[in-house]
Amino acid sequence: MENIILHTQNLSIGYHSKTSARTIIESSDITLEKGKLIALVGANGIGKSTLLKTITGIIPAIKGSIYINDKNLNSYTPKELAQELSIVLTDSLPPSNLTVYEIIALGRQPYTNWLGTLTEEDKTKVKEAIELTGIQDWQHKRHYEISDGQLQKALIARALAQDTNLVILDEPTTHLDLLHKVSLIKLLQKLAHETEKTFLYSTHDIDLAIQMSDEMIVLTPNKLVKDQPCNLIADGVFNLLFQNESIYFDPLIGKFKVK
Structure with a gap:
């Protein structure tokens, strides 16, 4: 199996x-x-x-x-x-000033220390997720500045950064x-x-x-x-x-x- x-x-x-x-x-x-x-x-x-x-x-x-x-x-x-296991929901994000990059980086929470500090491995996983989903051009925009389709891709990138099967x-x-x-x-x-x-x-x-x-x-x-x-x-x-x-x-x- x-x-x-x-x-x-x-x-x-x-x-x-x-x-x-x-x-x-x-x-x-x-x-x-x-x-x-x-x-x-x-x-x-x-x-x-x-x-x-x-x-x-x-x-x-x-x-x-x-x-x-x-x-x-x-x-x-x-x-x-x-x-x-990672989950992607269609619910609206809570109010915040997070950038797309920061949202994707949240996918590393199961692996980071209690401070949430990103290691080099974490940063590599985030970079790979961004490249796989093709969202490099707007990774530094605030999440409320992008379209619904772009946000959905960002949430998928977050799941990829979480690195689940x-x-x-x-x-x-x-x-x-x-x-x-x-x-x-x-x-x-x-x-x-x-x-x-x-x-x-x-x-x-x-x-x-x-x-x-x-x-x-x-x-x-x-x-x-x-x-x-x-x-x-x-x-x-x-x-x-x-x-x-x-x-x-x-x-x-x-x-x-x-x-």
């Missing part, structure tokens, strides 16, 4: 309350391999964010186990987990126009293949994900399916995504169409 970065066993996810738990995905086994770009898709409210929060340890699983590098997720300390992104193309959506997914694709890191991202842009992802995790009302996009099309999985007569998936063109 040397190419496996994350796998689950009999995983059920959902919501916990004081008296009970509501399961939304049951008894699923997922395997994520190194060097792959993997899209997570499904209808609104189906459980995409819940799945991401569960496999990152933010909320507990209803049952089952999650392993990162063959070690149970529950066995990691927060610092250890931050050296294995697994990078999880929650809706990274939100607020971007089509050109910048394609540019961002192409960047993730390039990074996955060049760095051998695994990138798992949730998205509503299913047509783009089909064209550009190595693999996809599809959440339907009844099950979770993971495979290459071509196999998912052949198996008719995308027909199960939306329970609505006004939209259907056309396997000949690999896109959704309106009736």
Whole structure:
């Protein structure tokens, strides 16, 4: 299992309350391999964010186990987990005067001393992240002086500087126009293949994900399916995504169409 970065066993996810738990995905086994770009898709409210929060340890699983590098997720300390797993969110940054470079340097926090002083190795990792994402020209701008697409690339660079084998992104193309959506997914694709890191991202842009992802995790009302996009099309999985007569998936063109 040397190419496996994350796998689950009999995983059920959902919501916990004081008296009970509501399961939304049951008894699923997922395997994520190194060097792959993997899209997570499904209808609104189906459980995409819940799945991401569960496999990152933010909320507990209803049952089952999650392993990162063959070690149970529950066995990691927060610092250890931050050296294995990085997260890119679409939330706005809190008010600050941080430059893009300083935001990226925050990715080194799991490795720095309590003062947060950057070593030469830290600076090298930050420089590599900036070069990989191609943001050299505006690394010294304040974060509020750049566009949404540029900020998203800066946050991806921060995850690269964190130097984890697994990078999880929650809706990274939100607020971007089509050109910048394609540019961002192409960047993730390039990074996955060049760095051998695994990138798992949730998205509503299913047509783009089909064209550009190595693999996809599809959440339907009844099950979770993971495979290459071509196999998912052949198996008719995308027909199960939306329970609505006004939209259907056309396997000949690999896109959704309106009736």
